[in-house]
Amino acid sequence: MTVTGSTTDTEALTLTFVADFDAPAEQVWGVWADPRKLERWWGPPTWPATFTRYEFTPGGAARYHMTGPDGTESHGWWTITAIEAPHRLELDDGFADKHGEPVDADRPGHVVVTLESTPSGTRMTVVNHFADAEALQMQLKMGMEEGMRLALGQIDAVLATT
Structure with a gap:
């Protein structure tokens, strides 16, 4: 897999990643559709x-947490807004409390x-897509660009085992 690029557009309030895989779309789709596969790459190593x-499913909810090396947990949520298998997925996302409930549902991001x-x-x-410039800058400061590059870099290993 190659992350061929990432682009931040402060006017459009977007951060875009492009990656190429040596696998058919149906197989790559599986890394989003199967939560056990998703766990193997979502988040930096x-x-x-x-x-x-x-x-x-459209309207479906996802709740997750990422665990850091020192045991710290960062919680997040998704609401899936559109699925067009195996070519398009849309979701709203944000931070969650320790119970997985959204803390920023009034200002979600959209992916x-x-x-x-x-x-x-x-x-x-x-x-x-970010709600505003403040949300975009906060994510960049938290290392989202590097984190997503590292996360996407794990997909090849997932694809190799499917």
């Missing part, structure tokens, strides 16, 4: 994710994932 709820076939496999584009 030192902050693995655990999904405690995963309803992969659009697209998978397109290429001559060598599949191109995944992940566009993160």
Whole structure:
């Protein structure tokens, strides 16, 4: 897998990642559709994710936490807003409390994932839309760009075992 790029657009309030995989779209789709596969790559290697709820359907909820090397947990939530298997997934996301309940549901981010076939496999584009400039800057300061690059870099290993 190659992360071929990431782009921050402060006017559009987006952070975009593009990655190419040597696998068909249906197989790459599986790393989003299956929570056990998702756990193997969501979050940087030192902050693995655990999904405690995963309803992969439009309107479905996901709750997860990532655990840092010192045991610190960071909780998050998703509401899936659109599924067009195996080419498009949309979801709202944000931070959650220790019980997995949203703490920022009034200012969610919105993520659009697209998978397109290429001559060598599949191109995944992940566009993160932020509620405002403050939310974008906060995520950048927290290391979201590097964290997503590291997370996406784990997908090849997941694909190799499917």
